[in-house]
């Protein structure tokens with residue numbers, strides 16, 4: 001599905017090279033449920049952007065759906081994202097002044113699906129996430145949990161094989177967060193691979209697999225228990241864990 | 246993404262930012278309105294003047310002393326009625342030759358007075374120029390030969406002196422000399438702000454006596470047909486030059502006058518169009534500016550659209566269409582405003598204005614092109630935006 005072999009990503013900041021990822025290898029299988037954990041700034045979002053084809057690695061090989069992203073131009077990358085990836089972001093990223101239904105239908109616009117069918121599929125997807133009563137609501141008329149459900153519906157409307165969720169519950173209270181997680185898990189049960197970034201121990205524990213990141217590298221707690229690495233710092237990172245309450 | 250879809254996306258985006266869209270359009274609206282209204286006034290004025298020159302009568306030849314060149318001072322006339330007779334012999338038809346000796350005079354009737362151009366003329370004037378009478382009769386040959394003190398009033402002078410009363414048979418005084426009104430002209434209207442109805446025609450002989458001169462200011466000849474105009478002009482100038490070896494004479498045809506006027510007014514219209522075009526350009530720069538601001542403000546939206554599958558081209562086309570929509574909608578509004586302004590000017594002021602299709606088509610085409618040209622840079626910038634950077638922007 002997704003295969004990363006020793007990928008790295010460095011940024012050039014005024015001539016100084018900042019290494020956000022320093023050689024990460026992993027595979028995402030079609031039925032995977034993976035949790036990525038790690039301190040703020042450890043490179044989790046950078047990795048997610050690479051896995052989703054939003055960005056390209058500066059080193060290593062990355063295959064998404066069997067295609068080497070190094071050989072794809074921006075338009076082909078866009079098509080790849082549209083067809084195989086669904087994104088869910090911490091801050092929802094819904095279009096303001098646009099109804100829930102039109103937000104969900106947006107990916108289908110770029111797939112060339114006609115208006116009628118788009119609306120039908122978006123409606124079905126909103127029903128699927130329990131928002132049948134919010135079709136014509138705009139983001140500012142909905143709660144955070146509802147907005148995140150709209151975002152999940154949008155990620156799913158194209159039938160992607162992988163759902164990438166970067167701290168999807170980061171801006172939600174515990175109860176709402178739980179229900180959003182439940183939704184993701186039931187989707188995974190239906191065969192969508194789910195990759196999730198989280199700060200919550202319990203959330204991470206529910207995943208089939210955990211990936212721990214530190215300083216742009218994957219550290220594997222199971223293979224080197226003697227190092228006593230915990231993905232969760234004893235003093236919680238205030239700025240990043242804000243939403244987890 | 247299909248193009249129809251792209252239009253809808255662009256339109257939705259404009260609707261979502263209604264106030265900004267309207268303000269962006271304003272520059273284009275004003276630019277296009279200026280083009281349409283100013284070109285309308287230019288062509289309207291040109292058309293009116295051409296009509297008036299043509300309205301003088303066809304195949305007209307005007308003969309004046311001096312050279313007709315830019316910058317040359319007008320020459321005092323040395324022509325007399327004898328010269329007119331000599332010219333009549335060349336032309337071979339008395340009815341085709343008119344003369345004039347003109348002077349601005351205060352005309353009185355009872356307690357009322359009005360300033361008018363007094364024209365000493367022959368009885369042939371209505372057959373050389375196109376002049377229609379409203380009431381009464383024109384001067385006769387006998388009036389001219391005997392120097393009878395009779396007058397035909399322009400419509401403006403008639404109403405200034407007599408109001409609604411019938412002026413026929415009434416007395417007026419010009420320079421203290423009494424004349425009897427025998428006719429009035431039909432109203433002509435204004436030309437370039439000059440009232441053409443404030444005039445009085447009297448027999449040339451009577452006018453010469455009044456002014457104490459035996460000169461005439463100029464001659465006008467109506468040629469029998471267009472082909473013979475130039476030959477006739479040379480013959481007339483030759484005859485006059487023979488009689489006045491020291492003086493130059495010029496003969497100009499109606500076509501020449503129209504040509505010169507047309508050139509001047511064409512340049513005037515061009516200048517107006519250029520000024521208006523510059524304001525349209527300024528409107529275009531405004532569109533470009535606001536589109537760039539819009540791209541920056543909507544960075545997150547662009548990132549999200551790219552994340553769900555928009556290609557750089559899709560984003561570029563969307564922003565380009567937004568710019569084109571802004572300028573074309575602005576163009577249509579500007580056309581409506583320009584036409585309204587031109588109609589108001591035409592109706593409420595003496596300045597004539599004609600709406601021409603080419604100016605509408607030009608203004609609309611230019612505004613669409615302005616949208617494309619000034620939309621390209623913002624659109625490219627939006628299309629190239631890195632989705633990761635865009636999504637990280639808060």
Ligand SMILES: Nc1ncnc2c1ncn2[C@@H]1O[C@H](COP(=O)(O)OP(=O)(O)O)[C@@H](O)[C@H]1O
Nearest residue numbers: 011013018020039040041042043044045046047
């Ligand atoms: N566009 C960028 N330019 C420079 N440095 C960046 C950029 N994006 C991320 N980084 C750096 O890369 C590192 C990893 O960031 P990120 O992947 O967002 O971490 P996480 O999501 O785990 O908090 C951080 O040090 C961050 O400052």
Ligand SMILES: [Mg+2]
Nearest residue numbers: 044045046166
């Ligand atoms: Mg992050």
